[in-house]
Structures are given as structure tokens and as C-alpha cells.
Amino acid sequence: MLRVMSRRGDDRVNWDQQKVLAGDPEATAAVREAERIFAQERAKGATAFRVEPGKPIQRIETFDETAEQIVLVPRVVGG
């Protein structure tokens, strides 16, 4: 799942990795959409984190469709 923080709360894109591996067109389209949003937000300065239960949170630079959950936070500045 990709979760993108915004003023609307967080927008989500879900996909089933098993279906992606099986070539399901709907799941594949969802992954492509998530990848597109990931690239678009990263270009705007967002930071991406891979979040998985029981594992340390990890900052990632590239989209990983095998991640259970990716959270994108907008660019931050000192206040």
C-alpha cells in the first residue's frame, strides 16, 4: 500500500503483490499508478518510508512494489 500524506489526510493506493506476480492487469495498473505518484511526490521533495510491522522504519529512495506499506511525507522546512 502507498499512503501519501496531504491536506486531505492520506491518499492510498492498494495492490496485491501476489496478483501482480500472477499478471493480474488491475493489480499491475495499481502498482504503476503507485509508482507514478511516488515519482511525482519525490520530485516535489517528499520523503518516502518503508513501514513494516516488527521492522525498523526505513527511508527509501526508489519505489519498491514488494513493500507492505510505503508512506510519503511532504517536504519539511525549519519553522
Next chain:
Amino acid sequence: MMFITQQVLTTLGWVVLALAISPMLWLLFQPYFKGLSPAERRAASLLRDMLTAEQCRQLIWRGYLEIPSPSTAQRVYRVPRTRGYVQVLDDGHAVMRLCLQPVESLPDADVVVLHKLMIEANEEFYLQQANKYLCVE
């Protein structure tokens, strides 16, 4: 006498259980009680997913979330539930206040998650970005 003791223990057990789960229930239902906007409800949902039960309790009862520094022993970041400075505590003493905010306006619950993610995964960058105000005693 034994029967009364047993009843008291049972009641105490229920009280402890209720206290343990009440913060999670509060986080779950507060969007409806407080009439939060859809954005705030979604942010509350993300917050619930990101925190442990213990962290939920701390945030609700104390009004802040303490995040241990991944790199410095005895250092803790105290993130407020609502907007405000993040306090840095070394050995329990406030040494610094940090101000860091997203360029885009986010619901308060999302801001708490943002601090948690950045501190735990990218503390050095977090500190580089934040404006620092030293606490002088």
C-alpha cells in the same frame, strides 16, 4: 471472605483491562465524537496504524509522544499531539526545542506521524532541517 476477595480481584482485573484498551478505543472513536473532518479521520487512522498500544496511551494521556533517539542513548524526542515545538530531552532534561513543519498543511495526527518517521528513519536529516532553540537553565 474468599469469595469477596475473588470478586475484588475480578473487578480489579476488568478495571486494568479497561484502562489498557481505552486509549485505543478513544483513538478509534474520537473522530466521530469530536466531529472531525474526513481528512482528520484519515490522519487519525494512519496514526493508529503507526503507533503501538503503549505509544497511543502516552499520546492520549500525556499529550505527547516520546521517541527515543536511534543514535544517542538517553536522548528522547517529545512530540506534542497538537502543533508546537518538539522537545529534545537528554537524561530527562530539556536541552533543545525543535521547529520543523511540512510545506503543505497537514492534519495534526499526520504531523505526529511525520515526526516519528523522520526521527526513527532519518534522524540526522531531521536535525539538519529543524530550527533549533537551545534551552538555557
